Amino acid sequence: MGGGSVAVKAKKKTKAETKPKTSGATPATAPASSYPISADLEVRIRKRFPNPEGTFNLNVHFRALAGFTILFGASGAGKTTLLDCIAGLTDPDEGRIFVGGEDLYDSEKKCNVAAWKRRIGYVHQDLGLFPHLTVEENVVYGLRALSAAERAARSRDILARFRIERMRDRRPAQISGGERQRVALARALVTEPRALLLDEPLAALDRPTKSSLVNDLRKWNQHYRVPILLVTHNGEEVFALGDEVIMLDTGRIVAQGQPHEVMRVPRLETVAQLSGFENIFDATVVGLHEDRGTMTCRLGTSQPKKDALELETPLVRAEVGSRLRVGVRAGDLLLATEKPRGLSARNILPGTIKNLQQRDVIVAAMVDCNGIEFEVHLTLAARDSLKLGDGKSVWLVAKTHSCHLLGV
Amino acid sequence: MNWEAFWLTVRLAAIVSALLVTIGIPIAYWLTYSRWRWKFLVEAAVALPIVLPPTVLGFYMLIALGSRSPLGRWWESFTGHPLAFTFEGLVVGSLLYSLPFAVQPFAASFGAVDRQLLRAAASLGDSPLQAFRRVVLPLSKAGLVTGVALSFAHTLGEFGVVLMVGGNIPGVTRTISIDIYDQVQTANYSSANQTALLLLMISFIVLSIVYGLNRRPWAVGPWR
Numbered sequence: 001m002g003g004g005s006v007a008v009k010a011k012k013k014t015k016a017e018t019k020p021k022t023s024g025a026t027p028a029t030a031p032a033s034s035y036p037i038s039a040d041l042e043v044r045i046r047k048r049f050p051n052p053e054g055t056f057n058l059n060v061h062f063r064a065l066a067g068f069t070i071l072f073g074a075s076g077a078g079k080t081t082l083l084d085c086i087a088g089l090t091d092p093d094e095g096r097i098f099v100g101g102e103d104l105y106d107s108e109k110k111c112n113v114a115a116w117k118r119r120i121g122y123v124h125q126d127l128g129l130f131p132h133l134t135v136e137e138n139v140v141y142g143l144r145a146l147s148a149a150e151r152a153a154r155s156r157d158i159l160a161r162f163r164i165e166r167m168r169d170r171r172p173a174q175i176s177g178g179e180r181q182r183v184a185l186a187r188a189l190v191t192e193p194r195a196l197l198l199d200e201p202l203a204a205l206d207r208p209t210k211s212s213l214v215n216d217l218r219k220w221n222q223h224y225r226v227p228i229l230l231v232t233h234n235g236e237e238v239f240a241l242g243d244e245v246i247m248l249d250t251g252r253i254v255a256q257g258q259p260h261e262v263m264r265v266p267r268l269e270t271v272a273q274l275s276g277f278e279n280i281f282d283a284t285v286v287g288l289h290e291d292r293g294t295m296t297c298r299l300g301t302s303q304p305k306k307d308a309l310e311l312e313t314p315l316v317r318a319e320v321g322s323r324l325r326v327g328v329r330a331g332d333l334l335l336a337t338e339k340p341r342g343l344s345a346r347n348i349l350p351g352t353i354k355n356l357q358q359r360d361v362i363v364a365a366m367v368d369c370n371g372i373e374f375e376v377h378l379t380l381a382a383r384d385s386l387k388l389g390d391g392k393s394v395w396l397v398a399k400t401h402s403c404h405l406l407g408v
Numbered sequence: 409m410n411w412e413a414f415w416l417t418v419r420l421a422a423i424v425s426a427l428l429v430t431i432g433i434p435i436a437y438w439l440t441y442s443r444w445r446w447k448f449l450v451e452a453a454v455a456l457p458i459v460l461p462p463t464v465l466g467f468y469m470l471i472a473l474g475s476r477s478p479l480g481r482w483w484e485s486f487t488g489h490p491l492a493f494t495f496e497g498l499v500v501g502s503l504l505y506s507l508p509f510a511v512q513p514f515a516a517s518f519g520a521v522d523r524q525l526l527r528a529a530a531s532l533g534d535s536p537l538q539a540f541r542r543v544v545l546p547l548s549k550a551g552l553v554t555g556v557a558l559s560f561a562h563t564l565g566e567f568g569v570v571l572m573v574g575g576n577i578p579g580v581t582r583t584i585s586i587d588i589y590d591q592v593q594t595a596n597y598s599s600a601n602q603t604a605l606l607l608l609m610i611s612f613i614v615l616s617i618v619y620g621l622n623r624r625p626w627a628v629g630p631w632r
Contacts, residue, residue, distance in 0.1 A: 087527075087531055088530070089531075114535070116529075116531075116532075116535050116536075116538075116539075122527075122531035124528060127528075128522070128524040129528075130543060132543075132546045142532030144538075188531070188532075191533065
């Protein structure tokens with residue numbers, strides 16, 4: 001393996017993993033319900049293909065256990081190609097794909113199970129619902145081999161589980177985006193696949209729909225315990241779903257681990273990232289609290305002073321003494337006229353209002369905290385009820401997770 | 409009005425368009441999904457009858473069906489009579505003549521089906537042929553109807569190939585268009601007029617059906 005390989009990681013033993021393996025004896029065409037429940041997915045593949053920027057090299061090695069594994073990376077990182085290889089919709093150049101005790105692909109053994117015999121559920125980004133079939137017909141599409149009674153029972157169960165019974169006789173064009181997403185998920189899950197591939201299935205959804213769908217998926221997986229590979233480029237989804245995260249960059253795995261280990265790696269700030277933060281400070285890491293998942297950063301580039309301002313921030317992969325930047329949105333900061341007590345926020349800093357400015361319906365307060373100026377956004381009502389004015393002493397409150405760390 | 413020629417023509421067109429469904433679907437399937445680099449040659453060959461003068465096509469068909477060709481000999485040893493100048497010969501000639509009118513609409517509608525649906529079907533356990541039957545064919549109904557209607561109408565009005573391959577044997581190979589030609593030759597204009605008008609009306613009705621069907625997208629239309 002080249003530079004992109006990552007040591008196989010299998011630190012979390014699950015119940016499923018300790019089950020006896022069938023050592024490749026599971027026939028690919030076995031009825032969907034008779035396979036041993038759950039087993040992990042191991043992928044070690046290389047694939048080269050031309051793309052607009054030249055040749056793209058996908059070179060990955062990882063193992064996904066039962067539960068959610070997030071494939072995280074910018075577009076063009078090779079996430080969808082990787083899923084296509086696992087599903088059998090495109091062939092790698094070499095390597096091995098192994099799931100539930102069976103080889104799906106092995107270039108050495110010249111083994112390549114056809115996509116339709118792999119029993120891997122795959123929900124594509126654009127869902128691929130059959131427009132000529134009703135919701136129910138879509139859902140039972142993959143159950144052709146079952147008896148009519150069994151098909152009806154499974155369909156009833158999954159339609160209820162995903163709360164789409166009402167629209168069973170409608171066509172995909174006649175239901176909402178969130179409902180379509182549910183139908184696509186239900187259609188893949190009802191076949192009881194031995195692994196599930198989800199290519200940004202939540203991307204188009206609003207937040208409440210998203211979280212209820214995530215709950216449905218979680219509940220389903222508590223019962224079936226299969227590896228679920230979920231592609232996203234949304235950092236929030238990583239924390240909401242991920243048991244394990246694999247970070248892909250231009251076809252290679254750059255990090256793998258639990259979300260807080262992988263995701264808090266400071267990344268280079270971009271114009272887009274900067275645009276959201278009214279407050280950006282240079283900072284130095286002065287303490288790591290791995291047990292709490294936080295760290296302490298001292299603000300300012302000047303020589304350390306005794307009373308320098310310190311912020312508690314989320315933990316990133318950094319060492320004491322390393323330099324980075326902290327970004328805080330003005331709308332995420334709170335002001336109090338007395339020192340707050342019994343508050344969960346970890347950063348409570350004394351300061352003085354230098355200046356108050358009304359911008360339409362928002363009041364922007366510039367607060368000086370020991371020589372460092374924060375911009376805080378308040379409502380008009382908050383300004384009036386706290387009787388805020390220039391020179392007033394205040395307490396500035398910032399939650400740990402409102403402090404975003406950016407690379408230098 | 410020569411009803412014998414009329415019904416012979418309708419029978420010919422019905423048989424040819426039915427056969428073209430069975431022959432045209434596999435050819436269109438191959439043309440749509442094959443990645444063979446020389447595929448365009450086959451596409452060009454299938455389209456040839458559109459541009460060739462019917463007499464050229466008819467001439468080669470006559471040679472190919474005649475007693476000296478392997479096909480003609482095989483047919484003769486099999487049935488005991490030659491293929492040329494028979495109704496069966498007419499069917500074979502018309503099949504080739506109308507082939508592009510079936511294959512092209514078929515292939516166009518197969519190609520219009522979103523490939524993502526085929527990927528989804530594969531992940532749900534469908535072999536490529538099963539996915540074709542369960543997804544592509546139902547979504548290509550408009551194209552299939554168009555292909556059948558066009559090849560029916562096209563066969564109905566053919567003249568050159570029929571004359572070359574079938575000759576002009578009443579009750580066997582005399583089709584409606586040859587009958588019109590005969591009537592004009594014998595200055596029987598009123599009878600020619602009746603027959604021509606009938607052919608014109610049928611052709612117009614068939615084409616109206618085709619264009620009516622393709623008026624709006626049928627992928628999510630009233631058919632199930």
